Amino acid sequence: MIAVELHQLLRSRRTWVTILMIDSLPTLVAVLLGVTEVGPRPGTGPAFLSAVLTDGTLFPLAAIAIVLPLFMPIAVSIVAGESIAGEAQQGTLRYLLVRPVARTRLLVAKLVSVMVFVLLTLAVVAATAYVTGTLLLGDAPVAATTTVSGTTLTQQELILRTLLALAYAMLSMFGVASIALCLSTFVDAPLGAALGTLAVLVASTLLLTLDAADSIAPYLLTRYWLAFVDLFRDPILWRDVVRGALLQVVYVAVFLGIAWANFATKDVKD
Amino acid sequence: MIRTHGLTKRYGGILAVDDVDLDVREGDVYGFLGANGSGKTTTVRMLLGLVLATSGTAEVLGEAMPRHAGRVLPEVGALVESPGAYPRLSGRANLRVHDALGRGRRSGRAGRVDDVLDRVGLGGVDERPVASYSLGMRQRLGLAHALLGHPRLLVLDEPTNGLDPQGIHEIRDLLLELHAGGTTIFLSSHLLAEIEQLATRVGVLDRGRLVIEDDLATLTRPTGRTYLRTRDVDRARALLDGQVEHVGEDHLLVRVDDVAELNALLVRDGVRVTELAPERRTLEDVVLAATVAGSDRIERG
Numbered sequence: 001m002i003a004v005e006l007h008q009l010l011r012s013r014r015t016w017v018t019i020l021m022i023d024s025l026p027t028l029v030a031v032l033l034g035v036t037e038v039g040p041r042p043g044t045g046p047a048f049l050s051a052v053l054t055d056g057t058l059f060p061l062a063a064i065a066i067v068l069p070l071f072m073p074i075a076v077s078i079v080a081g082e083s084i085a086g087e088a089q090q091g092t093l094r095y096l097l098v099r100p101v102a103r104t105r106l107l108v109a110k111l112v113s114v115m116v117f118v119l120l121t122l123a124v125v126a127a128t129a130y131v132t133g134t135l136l137l138g139d140a141p142v143a144a145t146t147t148v149s150g151t152t153l154t155q156q157e158l159i160l161r162t163l164l165a166l167a168y169a170m171l172s173m174f175g176v177a178s179i180a181l182c183l184s185t186f187v188d189a190p191l192g193a194a195l196g197t198l199a200v201l202v203a204s205t206l207l208l209t210l211d212a213a214d215s216i217a218p219y220l221l222t223r224y225w226l227a228f229v230d231l232f233r234d235p236i237l238w239r240d241v242v243r244g245a246l247l248q249v250v251y252v253a254v255f256l257g258i259a260w261a262n263f264a265t266k267d268v269k270d
Numbered sequence: 271m272i273r274t275h276g277l278t279k280r281y282g283g284i285l286a287v288d289d290v291d292l293d294v295r296e297g298d299v300y301g302f303l304g305a306n307g308s309g310k311t312t313t314v315r316m317l318l319g320l321v322l323a324t325s326g327t328a329e330v331l332g333e334a335m336p337r338h339a340g341r342v343l344p345e346v347g348a349l350v351e352s353p354g355a356y357p358r359l360s361g362r363a364n365l366r367v368h369d370a371l372g373r374g375r376r377s378g379r380a381g382r383v384d385d386v387l388d389r390v391g392l393g394g395v396d397e398r399p400v401a402s403y404s405l406g407m408r409q410r411l412g413l414a415h416a417l418l419g420h421p422r423l424l425v426l427d428e429p430t431n432g433l434d435p436q437g438i439h440e441i442r443d444l445l446l447e448l449h450a451g452g453t454t455i456f457l458s459s460h461l462l463a464e465i466e467q468l469a470t471r472v473g474v475l476d477r478g479r480l481v482i483e484d485d486l487a488t489l490t491r492p493t494g495r496t497y498l499r500t501r502d503v504d505r506a507r508a509l510l511d512g513q514v515e516h517v518g519e520d521h522l523l524v525r526v527d528d529v530a531e532l533n534a535l536l537v538r539d540g541v542r543v544t545e546l547a548p549e550r551r552t553l554e555d556v557v558l559a560a561t562v563a564g565s566d567r568i569e570r571g
Contacts, residue, residue: 004370012358091354095415098318098350099371100343268320 001101001109009113018079019121022071026063026129034136048229052137059133060126060162061232064169067125068225072118072169073176073201079117080180081193083110084263088188088270103264111181111256118173122166151234161236165228168241172225175248176201178255179221185263188270218243221251271296271423271454272317276326279312286312288478289326294456294471299449301469301486302458303557306566309478310458311351314427317456318348331423344373347421349429353412357401361392361411364400365418372419386414391440405432413441417448424448427458442468466490466553476561489556492548496529498522498536499545506541523549 009015033053040049048062084107087093096106153161179200183193204220207213217223224244230237272294279287287309294300304310315321317328319336328335330342355364365383374382387393390410400411409432416424429445430438445468449455459465465472465486472489474482482489499521500506506522507514510532516523526532529546536543 001371004367008356008367090356091352092356093354094315094318094320094350095348095354095368096371097320098343098346098348099368100319100339101371102340265322267322268315 005109005113026066030132056133056137060129063125063129076173076176077180077194077197080114080177081184082190084184085190114177161231168228171248175251178252182255182259185259273329278325280324290480298471299455299469301465301472304475308475345422347416348425349412349416350427353408355400360397386417390414423454425456462554481560495549496524497547497549502541
């Protein structure tokens with residue numbers, strides 16, 4: 001089932017168009033920065049953007065910081081929201097189940113497929129950003145890169161920390177995917193699951209700006225999403241990264257648990 | 271092949287299927303009849319493990335469903351309500367996906383897919399996406415799905431839906447051919463004519479309850495009365511006094527032991543007979559007598 005699911009994902013033109021569209025925003029930013037050389041003042045704008053003018057190798061991280069808060073969650077909500085509800089709407093869900101594909105296996109296959117989509121998207125964004133960053137933006141130090149804290153990083157350390165940041169971004173999207181997958185087992189229309197997930201994200205983002213919501217802020221889905229920036233401080237500031245990772249793990253466990261409990265005992269009527 | 275005991279499904283306060291005991295034997299073409307909304311589809315879905323029964327048990331191919339779905343379903347081909355397919359893929363690609371989910375090895379896949387396409391009359395189909403298929407083509411593709419993997423049991427819900435008379439005839443021949451080859455067929459339909467032409471056994475569902483389950487031949491066997499059509503209704507009635515059970519405008523229903531004697535008597539007496547035949551109940555008579563109107567009819571009131 002997993003192999004079939006991945007085959008369908010990679011074959012689908014929509015997958016690649018979505019990735020291309022997500023990728024176009026950081027590329028546009030790179031072009032604008034490269035042409036104008038006008039960066040945001042330090043401390044404002046998306047993370048890393050002020051640093052990339054002098055050091056283009058940091059641009060993959062800037063690119064991830066650009067797509068992570070909005071573009072990625074929208075794409076993930078749609079793809080994951082479609083997973084079960086989409087099959088139900090097409091009338092293919094019942095035929096998968098009578099083939100038979102066990103319900104738990106179907107759920108796992110859908111989840112793996114969504115996560116491969118996330119990985120693919122992040123990889124494409126990071127790779128494109130590396131190319132555009134080194135071509136269009138500053139390429140000051142060759143051997144060492146400056147951290148956000150001002151110290152320098154070796155090439156090796158930079159690669160390691162970039163991979164860590166990618167993994168962290170994936171985990172953040174895993175939380176979104178779990179919520180969307182969970183809703184997808186409840187509703188009949190894929191759009192309902194996607195919009196429901198986006199509503200959760202918007203609510204979380206909104207509450208974070210509200211001082212009165214301070215007490216629940218540490219438990220909100222999006223609270224620590226951009227904490228991967230802390231991986232580029234020297235020394236690494238682990239506190240928020242660890243909290244963020246644990247929080248996502250809890251969200252994933254809860255929503256996948258609900259999704260499984262619901263789907264495994266659901267009457268498939270469409 | 272299929273045996274249920276006290277199978278019941280309740281949706282909230284509504285009893286969709288009520289204490290149904292089905293018995294489908296190997297080699298049957300079992301016609302599962304019922305008005306719209308009588309619980310046919312819910313029953314079929316319970317047999318396939320899609321809907322979970324509120325109470326009661328179901329056994330398919332000798333094993334409990336849905337517990338042993340993993341062992342039972344590979345031997346079952348199903349068409350549930352409407353056919354379902356990925357609209358952006360071609361019919362052939364859809365079948366390849368489903369074959370990949372089954373037990374078959376990759377090496378024989380193209381052959382198996384071509385084989386079922388041929389059987390349902392889509393052998394020459396090109397790579398157009400299913401989204402552009404006509405209703406009849408989709409129905410044929412759904413049947414092809416069900417036939418993948420040479421199932422021992424076919425569970426078909428309204429298989430001729432959307433087909434033209436020619437197509438219906440083709441599918442009927444296909445089903446008869448499969449049946450002759452040893453496949454047991456569970457055919458759910460509200461089309462009496464279809465069931466009458468195909469089925470060996472019939473089950474009738476009425477408002478969730480199984481009201482009839484018997485061999486088709488038993489249900490439609492002669493009633494023991496003789497149907498007599500004549501222009502001289504009154505004379506025949508006087509002649510056969512005491513044996514006439516029903517008088518119509520141009521016919522009588524007579525209970526006699528020997529039809530040949532009856533014929534001789536009528537001719538001797540100069541009664542002009544237009545038709546003389548043993549009375550048979552059609553499946554329609556049987557079903558209408560045992561059921562009420564379907565749930566799609568809503569009376570004022």
